[in-house]
Amino acid sequence: MSSVKDKLRAFSDSSLFLPVVALAVLLAFNAIFVDGFLTISLTEDGRLYGRMIDILNRSCSLVILALGMTFVIATAGIDISVGAVVAISAAVVCTLLGGRGDGVAETPLALAMLAAVGVGILCGAWNGLLVAKFKIQAMVATLILMTAGRGIAQLMTEGQIITVYYKPFAYISGVIPGNILPTNIFIALAMVLLVAFLMKKTSIGLFIQSVGINPTAARYAGINVTMVIFLVYAFSGFCAGVSGLIESSLIRAADANNAGLNMEMDAILAVALGGTLLSGGKFYIGGSVIGAVTIQTLTTTMYALGVSSDQLPVVKAIAVIAICLIQSKKAQEMFAAWKERNRGGSKSLSQGSGSTGTKAVNEA
């Protein structure tokens, strides 16, 4: 019995506790109030279909973004340009494929995809250069690309929404015939596994963590801090590039104004929900991944409740502030002090106030 209790305690202390509980609550809510939420059926052409699959499908790009963002935040940085980079990447792939009505691609799909991801890496490297080399605050350095990024994307698409009729392009976020799950789920899974492998088998995770906790000490320990920070931003750009592919494939178009809009906020929220402190240091990949799925579930739930997409930010803002307060050391200290005061009051009986005090009196 006690071992179960210990396990429960260990779980409630672990970083996964918050996102898993939040996800469970959301899923339970959905299962009760949304009809057919849990049903997953097989369609005639042999693919799985259902709301849960839909949520997974939609959360892929966020999961990938959250991976990159986790590392950036772990180095005590932030990358608020990811939304704009998603728009750029989407613009690149759609411009290269071209919006020809007869469904012929102007550039081979593989080449266009490579170009889009490459541009993402380039954007990330630019951020990395500013932060690591010029020592500009991450917030400000990535602000530049956030401001200019959508302008660049607009320029590429010439202000138009380019719709791609080339069929295989839709396979990135859709189902390749013969498969049962959308391809992007596999892409996200592969990225998560890659990152997990790097964390387990190499010391790069340790490097990132030490840079986040104390860059000076990390340098004295022989870590190339500049390189680590640069690579972290480049990786975040890479993730944003892949995300851009998935996002544009979902709608089969590049919309420079709306692709990846507010996604930086969702990614930060996912990472924070996953237990990674925004002040850097220890990070939790698993937490971020579950956090991302949770955020997407929240979004889908709100849509199901009839909240429109432009009203949704209110809910998310409250979630962010709540998570920040829970994580905040000051708030934890204040809560502990408050608890201590209440307990002290019940013990001494003299200052007994509130429910605990009266209870103590009753017992006496």
Place this chain on the structure above:
Amino acid sequence: MRGVKKLANDMIASPYFSFGVTVLLFAVLYGTGVAMYKGFLRPQVFFNLFIDNAALIIVTVGITFTLIIVGIDLSVGAVLALSCMVLAWLLANTAVPVWAAVAVVLLMGIVIGAAQGYIITKFDLQPFIITLAGMFFCRGMTAVISRDTIQITNETFTAIASYRIPIGDLGFVSVGAVLALIVLAIAAVVLGFTKFGRAVFAIGGSESSAALMGLPVFRTKVIVYTISGFCSALGGVAYALIMLTGYNLHGLGMEMDAIASSVIGGTLLTGGVAFIPGALFGVLIQGVILTFISFQGTLSAWWTKIVVGALLCVFIVMQALITEQKARLSKKSSMGEPPEKAKPGLAG
């Protein structure tokens, strides 16, 4: 040769170097405009810069306060949109007089700013994440009030909006522009000549030192965010005077424009240094770029974003280099002493 180098070093070390560069850039841009297009020479083109950018000037003043204390306020654009919306809604659906509606909006801005400032300071949280949440909250609330555009048809308000204040025979400015200049003047005086202003700069220079000096750090920081909230709401009123509507997408990305203006105008993002007249020129430079684009006719509006992004980048890199150079200079002149980060108190 040595003299030249010393002169260059002195110039870079001067607190007004960045401001000088900004003014020079503005003059060059304006000069190019005058050389290229005949219409640019009309004084009204210059006054229009103030009329069109009144809201941005006010918002920039507010955000500059937060940047001085190494904070940031990303919610300004959203608070501006919410202010426009609340104002439009009040005027359209209730019988409150204009002054009361404006008062409600300003009070709302103060409350939002104070709440953000309190949470940031009390719980020691990063300003950007809390104000980012504030931005989402306000943007969402705007959509909750109305997802469609609300027109402002109130006669008093439209009369104020279309009122033109003549400046000699040269041209005219709007009420909003005058409001912006008043805010600018008050901010310059508050930062330059009051106890509060000194405290703000001291906190920007080093928060722990300021606390050890016995300055009211907590109170000052909350007030700074309150000022930013108030300025955003006032900017919203100025914006409503131009647009005469409340709309969910008003002021989208304005936080970036405001930060860019402030930085281009010489505010150091490492905190402790700002120059309010510089912020004005930061806004004017963006205004000139927009004017260029509208005069040119074939360029699209996204070019503004790209050019502003590039400018922001150049100025930030310049700042980083200047700060480094200054640190090196002060190290050379006084070996052993730690390099000073920034001299507090440069507003005037």
